[in-house]
Amino acid sequence: MLLTVTISTPKYLCVQDKCLVIKERHEDKVLDKIPLSDIWVIIIDNPQVSITASLMGQVNDAGIGVLFCSFNHMPNGLALPIGAHSRHAEIVEHQLAISKPLRNQLWAKIIRRKIENQARCLELCGGKACDVEKILSYARDVQSNDKTHREGAAAGEYFSKLLPYGPRWTGPMTASLNFGYAILRTGIAQCAVSHGWLVSRGIHHHSAENAFNLVDDLIEPFRAVVDLMVVKENILAPLSRMNKETLTKVTSVVVLLDDKEMPVQTAIDVYCESLRRAIELKDSDQLLLPTLNGLEMATPDSMRTRGRL
CATH class of the missing domain: 1.20.120.920 (CRISPR-associated endonuclease Cas1, C-terminal domain)
Structure with missing residues (x-):
């Protein structure tokens, strides 16, 4: 099975070498590194999580769904890739x-x-x-x-x-x-x-x-x-x-x-x-x-x- 990754505290997310990289905000310390090919869904459950346009582009290319939560921690948004199937x-x-x-x-x-x-x-x-x-x-x-x-x-x-x-x-x-x-x-x-x-x-x-x-x-x-x-x-x-x-x-x-x-x-x-x-x-x-x-x-x-x- 693929991973469901939940980010519930302030973090900085980026992609390096086709991996999701999770860092502390304003720091270079890498907390985790997960191959995009291992991920099914990412849940962003904190308004202070920082992401980049590059990350969203590569996540879309990998066919990963991203669920966003509001300040009350209830889901309020969903990002999906477009035309992910060859047919x-x-x-x-x-x-x-x-x-x-x-x-x-x-x-x-x-x-x-x-x-x-x-x-x-x-x-x-x-x-x-x-x-x-x-x-x-x-x-x-x-x-x-x-x-x-x-x-x-x-x-x-x-x-x-x-x-x-x-x-x-x-x-x-x-x-x-x-x-x-x-x-x-x-x-x-x-x-x-x-x-x-x-x-x-x-x-x-x-x-x-x-x-x-x-x-x-x-x-x-x-x-x-x-x-x-x-x-x-x-x-x-x-x-x-x-x-x-x-x-x-x-x-x-x-x-x-x-x-x-x-x-x-x-x-x-x-x-x-x-x-x-x-x-x-x-x-x-x-x-x-x-x-x-x-x-x-x-x-x-x-x-x-x-x-x-």
């Missing part, structure tokens, strides 16, 4: 030509798996069997394009049973959930770009003000991984540095996809590639979706997440 134009043509029936079928599959994973999360968190079955009933009722809005109905039921301290949007776990989703969103955006997708053009989401409509489609079946981590680890606001490092490891959680166990990071890559096949072959059955499997992490050798003091 970018061809893939975008297929994406723009996708038929409405196929679009509706793909969205129904995504939402059905999202709800199934929510039911599994509730079960793993000790939810009552009757509540788990109620969530699963919503998944079974999903129709083309989720035209009866089972996603919203399931979410209301799910979060009311899952979260122990308050509602989804105003409770003490709100910031934790949002931070974890942002980590996933960054990884999916980076991967979608590397696969040649136009991320502003969604399957279901279509806001003219959202540059990441496709990403907000693709994240849905992975959200329950964050939910499970936040509830099982009891991660509450205000988020500590340790909390954030824990949430950053969400991409190392093992899920089941295509009858194989793999970390979320790998599953996102397989998922994006399967979407390309589904669209090019006009067959929604080609789309491979993740199944929540618990909180087992990938092996220590592949769990490559670095935090910075």
